[in-house]
Amino acid sequence: MSLRIDGKKISSDIKEELKEQVKQLKEEGVSVCLAVIQVGNDPASSVYVNNKKKACAYIGIESQAYELPEETTQEELLALIDRLNKDDHVNGILVQLPVPAHMDEKEIIQAISPAKDVDGFHPQSVGALSTGEPGFVSCTPAGIIQLLKRSGISIDGKDCVVVGRSNIVGKPMAMLLLRENGTVTICHSHTKNLKEVCQRADILVAAIGKPKFFDESYVKDGAVVIDVGIHRNAENKLCGDVDYDKVADKVSAITPVPGGVGPMTIAMLMNNCVEAALRMNNR
Numbered sequence: 001m002s003l004r005i006d007g008k009k010i011s012s013d014i015k016e017e018l019k020e021q022v023k024q025l026k027e028e029g030v031s032v033c034l035a036v037i038q039v040g041n042d043p044a045s046s047v048y049v050n051n052k053k054k055a056c057a058y059i060g061i062e063s064q065a066y067e068l069p070e071e072t073t074q075e076e077l078l079a080l081i082d083r084l085n086k087d088d089h090v091n092g093i094l095v096q097l098p099v100p101a102h103m104d105e106k107e108i109i110q111a112i113s114p115a116k117d118v119d120g121f122h123p124q125s126v127g128a129l130s131t132g133e134p135g136f137v138s139c140t141p142a143g144i145i146q147l148l149k150r151s152g153i154s155i156d157g158k159d160c161v162v163v164g165r166s167n168i169v170g171k172p173m174a175m176l177l178l179r180e181n182g183t184v185t186i187c188h189s190h191t192k193n194l195k196e197v198c199q200r201a202d203i204l205v206a207a208i209g210k211p212k213f214f215d216e217s218y219v220k221d222g223a224v225v226i227d228v229g230i231h232r233n234a235e236n237k238l239c240g241d242v243d244y245d246k247v248a249d250k251v252s253a254i255t256p257v258p259g260g261v262g263p264m265t266i267a268m269l270m271n272n273c274v275e276a277a278l279r280m281n282n283r
């Protein structure tokens, strides 16, 4: 029997801890405020933005929602970000991704002040992660580290294989595992013998973006499997990059989809907002 890593439970524990911390900070006169910007009305994005607002309300973080029309120009969005960067009341700023095709995502991410970059997507935040300087860490990979730690899974000295090299998940994931003294391999579309590399993993992070790609032939007995994928089939049922039913019996621990990595993203966003307020108040 493998351990089913319960991201719902762990994220809810983290939110409880943050709620207590925010209550304490309020008593000391420190408030926490997150500005969430959505451009257009992509239905999935609207769900995520709504969940972020709900998490803020639960924890006691003020949220400011900016719901901008699809035809908003790059300049208009940059002007809003500039205004929020300069607003001392606002601790964290995020732009929900993806932005509409006519916008320049890179320029938008770079416009957010690194001090308020609670998504951890700014190049300065990414750079700080690799050099060990203080900075915000991308929420999904940070959440995965919490899932492992809070499940009593040690990373030190382990063979960690990350499949996927996106700026938001794969690359920061590799840096975080390295920071925890894992021996890290990053695989991608040009990797030769992907299966053999995955079979060596003590900890396999699947972020390839293909539904149920990883079956039991990719994992070694007793490995820990973290599934970052989220896919919806024709019947609206969710699945990950890992074929859970085929893999679960062979491994020591595995995250389900839904209810594994996904819920941690918002919990870690909330954590970064509190961290931003602490830093802005020199705590």
Ligand SMILES: Nc1nc2c(c(=O)[nH]1)N[C@@H](CN(C=O)c1ccc(C(=O)N[C@@H](CCC(=O)O)C(=O)O)cc1)CN2
Binding pocket: 048, 094, 095, 096, 097, 098, 119, 139, 140, 230, 238, 257, 258, 259, 260, 261, 262, 263, 264, 265, 266
């Ligand atoms: N600015 C950002 N944009 C996007 C991010 C991000 O971190 N910052 N990540 C994703 C969307 N996202 C949060 O924004 C997100 C995705 C999924 C989940 C989640 O809890 N998933 C559930 C399933 C939910 C469902 O039913 O669809 C799970 O896996 O259990 C939370 C947040 C892209 N954009």
Ligand SMILES: [Mg+2]
Binding pocket: 030, 031, 032, 033, 088, 089, 090, 091, 277
């Ligand atoms: Mg404040």
